[in-house]
Amino acid sequence: MTETYIAVDIGASSGRLILSEKDSSGKIGLEEIHRFKNGFTNMDGTDYWNADHLIKEILIGLEKIKQSGVEECFVGIDTWGVDYCLIDEQGQPLSQPVSYRDNRTEQAMEEFDQLFSLQQLYEKTGIQLQPFNTVFQLLRENREKLAKAKQLLLIPDYLGYVLTGKAVLEKTNASTMQLMNLETRKIDEAVLAAIDVDKDLFQKSVEPGTILGPILKSKFSEYDLPNATVIAVASHDTASAVVGTPGEGDHWAYISSGTWSLMGVEIERGISTSEAYDANFTNEWGVQGTIRFLKNIMGMWLIQEVARMQDYQYSYPELAELASQEEAFVSLIDVNEQRFMNPENMITEIQNYCRETTQKVPETPGEIARCIYDSLALCYAVELEKLERITGRTITQLHIVGGGSNNDLLNQLTADACGINVLAGPGEATAIGNIIVQMVATKGFGTLAEGREGIKKSFSLKAFHPQTNTHGAIEKYQALTKLFV
Structure with a gap:
């Protein structure tokens, strides 16, 4: 049956x-x-x-x-x-x-x-x-x-x-x-x-x-x-999303990309050192005694609010297409600034930030979306470097899962900024991880590893490789946001 x-x-x-x-x-x-x-x-x-x-x-x-x-x-x-x-x-x-x-x-x-x-x-x-x-x-x-x-x-x-x-x-x-x-x-x-x-x-x-x-x-x-x-x-939806990530070995990291972007690795023991504290990484618990060592990054919430402020005149794919036609790294924001948590108007808040930091103020839907996607990708690059340093791991593969994995522009920007191969998908990683745990509990799969093999067999993934050197943009982002104080 x-x-x-x-x-x-x-x-x-x-x-x-x-x-x-x-x-x-x-x-x-x-x-x-x-x-x-x-x-x-x-x-x-x-x-x-x-x-x-x-x-x-x-x-x-x-x-x-x-x-x-x-x-x-x-x-x-x-x-x-x-x-x-x-x-x-x-x-x-x-x-x-x-x-x-x-x-x-x-x-x-x-x-x-x-x-x-x-x-x-x-x-x-x-x-x-x-x-x-x-x-x-x-x-x-x-x-x-x-x-x-x-x-x-x-x-x-x-x-x-x-x-x-x-x-x-x-x-x-x-x-x-x-x-x-x-x-x-x-x-x-x-x-x-x-x-x-x-x-x-x-x-x-x-x-x-x-x-x-x-x-x-x-x-x-x-x-x-x-x-x-x-x-x-x-x-916790991120815990399910990590279960639904088809990673293998010890040299992969993930970004669970949805309202929040959660970037991290799966480890056996938590890390609560002063360096981890200063970098504000978290040790959330995963399945089978693992730890999700990760950073919470303000994710698609930014673009969701921009779309809402425009009465959903543009779909998310349309905003990404408009952004792709704009010049890269012109205007940047610190995506983790508290002011973007729940502002009255996200568009106004982004524009005010750029104005206050003497950058070009994005005006069109494409410019605003480009500002968000560029800033997210650069933030991922900065946090990935911290992640490697704190855990002592060299990351050679970055998995992007969740709804944000369908955004080809952001996936490519991430590969470029991080200088790493990106594997995008599955988009339904959270639901898949939820189901994998149910299957393991009822002997549909014998182990979590078997479940992840099932994911690879069942869902197509899309690869993105670094194409552009973004080192200068990363330095600009770091200086702007004072991520390394």
């Missing part, structure tokens, strides 16, 4: 249910069954996600899957990290989850540093210092709401809890909270004490591949659902 696997893959702007089966030759098939919009909404000055909407869309997608003839399936859920739901004594959410892009954590890192050294926090957790990390969100959490809470569930764990009644803390996502000790792999009680949060809020941590159990069909009787068993996959 052929098993059916469903990846519920939810990002900041959209979610999908993707159906997968593996044929007798080991090739993995993918079929998108349901797609829906996601986003946060400002209510009374706070940006909230709508978790009820996400549950409804998952159920609608599963109903479509049943209507297609699937009676039984496995389901895995991955989303973004750090955000959470607080649950009361009755098992109900105290509010919709607050978005990590909400401004409540402005200056939270500085406030935390007065309570507990930021460098010590990094040494304990190995996690990149970002103002939106869960530890800083909890520092700024409403104390009355926190006092009423009996459980804290990260977004994918909350969705799994609503569907199955089983509450867990899946490890790959848990590590993004900046509350887990890198050595003990448990919640660090000293960090919790610094923010005055009770350890009992957190559930037992589980490995990706843990079977939660069946969806409670009786709870959702208005939907005609298949018999679906939920598996806790690598529930």
Whole structure:
């Protein structure tokens, strides 16, 4: 009997249910069954996600899957990290989850540093210092709401809890909270004490591949659902994307290219040295005890916001085509500047940055897009050099996966800037990684390595080779952004 696997893959702007089966030759098939919009909404000055909407869309997608003839399936859920739901004594959410892009954590890192050294926090957790990390969100959490809470569930764990009644803390996502000790792999009680949060809020941590159990069909009787068993996959979307990256050996790195660009390597032991701290690299947990040593880089969010500000007059491929017709490296921005996190108008913010740094101000859609793509590629080059230096590895192959891997212009710019061969694809790496973990958990694949071989067999990849020397542009970027202070 052929098993059916469903990846519920939810990002900041959209979610999908993707159906997968593996044929007798080991090739993995993918079929998108349901797609829906996601986003946060400002209510009374706070940006909230709508978790009820996400549950409804998952159920609608599963109903479509049943209507297609699937009676039984496995389901895995991955989303973004750090955000959470607080649950009361009755098992109900105290509010919709607050978005990590909400401004409540402005200056939270500085406030935390007065309570507990930021460098010590990094040494304990190995996690990149970002103002939106869960530890800083909890520092700024409403104390009355926190006092009423009996459980804290990260977004994918909350969705799994609503569907199955089983509450867990899946490890790959848990590590993004900046509350887990890198050595003990448990919640660090000293960090919790610094923010005055009770350890009992957190559930037992589980490995990706843990079977939660069946969806409670009786709870959702208005939907005609298949018999679906939920598996806790690598529930942080980057963790799933890395599983879905067909790397081999020790000399490859990845960029998971979506709303964020996550550049890193897969290692066995974390690195929380002062050099890693200064470079702001993170040690997020991966599958089978691995560490995702990576850097968070502001990614396609920049171009997504530019498209939105233009009322989607141009598609992403059209913006890339317009950018390709512009002169390279004329205007650059520091893509990781806090001002680009959630500005009122991304176009205005980019133009103001260029004006303030006495560069040519990009005006046309093509010039603005070119500024973004050039800046991203140069940032990748700078961070790759740091990655090699800190890990002591020589990187000879760069895999770009996720939606951004479809951008040929950025892929070529990255190959040029990094001076390295780039292999782009698969675009659906996150959903594929989600499914691979499900398959390994149910013996569809014996090992993760077998699963990655299956990826190579199943999906076409596109190669890009360095063509242009960009050393001068890299120096300009470094000087502009003061990446090496």
